[in-house]
Amino acid sequence: MDDQASSAQDDRLREDIGAMLAGGLETEVWPRAETSQMVNEIVARLQKDAQDDLTRKLVIAGFTDYTVEADDLEQPCETCMYYLMHRRFCALPELMLPVEPQWSCRLWRI
Numbered sequence: 823m824d825d826q827a828s829s830a831q832d833d834r835l836r837e838d839i840g841a842m843l844a845g846g847l848e849t850e851v852w853p854r855a856e857t858s859q860m861v862n863e864i865v866a867r868l869q870k871d872a873q874d875d876l877t878r879k880l881v882i883a884g885f886t887d888y889t890v891e892a893d894d895l896e897q898p899c900e901t902c903m904y905y906l907m908h909r910r911f912c913a914l915p916e917l918m919l920p921v922e923p924q925w926s927c928r929l930w931r932i
């Protein structure tokens with residue numbers, strides 16, 4: 823697939839995800855993954871229960887279409903180590919999803 827096709831596909835999926843979140847999909851926003859043990863548990867659930875299921879990924883990772891603040895820290899995708907700025911994309915291997923910079927999930931990391 824060329825870059826243009828891949829970018830159009832990302833755009834469509836980003837819109838679909840945005841619509842799901844705006845439509846009230848309830849995700850596991852809390853607790854945030856504050857320890858490596860919690861990160862490991864959530865990642866293990868993504869591997870076991872979500873795999874390629876988009877809704878399960880969003881629910882388990884605790885996606886929001888707004889920035890969540892935890893422990894006095896804003897946690898938007900745009901400051902997360904997994905965020906690819908030029909592609910507006912989350913490169914966490916268990917997620918691999920197009921996102922918006924102001925979105926957030928509980929696996930946020932700097």
Ligand code: SF4
Pocket residue numbers: 897898899900902903904905911912913914917921925926927928929930931
């Ligand atoms: S891991 Fe980071 S870039 Fe990916 S959705 Fe969560 S906050 Fe956004």
